[in-house]
Amino acid sequence: MTFIIALTKPTIDIFDAESVDDFDFHSAYDTLKYEAQGLKTVVTDQADYYDYDPGYPPIIPPRYYHYTVDTIEHGLEYIPYFAGYFHLSGTIACQCPWAFGDAGFFGYQSVFADDIYLYFVTHFTSTSNSGNVESDFSYRIFKNDIGL
């Protein structure tokens, strides 16, 4: 005999349930399970630019190329289901990867994973070769092994 645990939504008789969405919980279906969540700020020292383009002044100003990767160790020893979001501003975040390009300038932010780390990548051009730029990310890690 096979047993299941099934809980329907409050207004649905369990014997009338027809859709998986009628259940708040059903033991036949796996779910995403939280492992960790948090914020990660990646700091780019603009003095450490890796390339320079003189541009075409005064139309396109000189550009410095910046690329920074920072990590967190998730410690799961497999590649987990994960999600990453880049904070465009104090109130707006977008799902990674995020890419923008205009008039010779670009910005690219993304989050990658392997079986040890999450990698937070920020890659952009700016007109400055000094000072720090902070790229803020939010992340979610689930215990689910994606199997890769």
Add this chain to the structure above:
Amino acid sequence: MTFTLDLTKKGVDVFDGGLTPNDYLLKLNLNTFKILAKLNYFDLTVSGNPTTFTQSHSFGYAPNFYAFCRFPDGKVAMAGPLSFPYDRDTRVLFTGPSFTPEVDSSNFYFILDKPGANYNVDIALYVFEVEL
């Protein structure tokens, strides 16, 4: 009589009046995000620009889904533009491959650009409940 079933995380008092959904392992009235299917694909060769891998399904509607792609550098990327490589030393800005999953009522489509030589990828697909 109305029944409820609330299971809080270890260390959280289920009778605490100020709990948030994240304090519960399971709470009746909060639908769990059920996984209907999970599929993995290995060593798919991207040989055309773009290359589309198609997986049929029988849901009869376009389901909620998410997919990940592992590129030759070993890093797993979320779906979107410029997925590979993550290392800027070999990146060709704004011409790197993008990983674009799509779905309709019959198929999943995994679309990958090939700006240079052929390369192989692995893909993980999650299908969640509820029609898009």
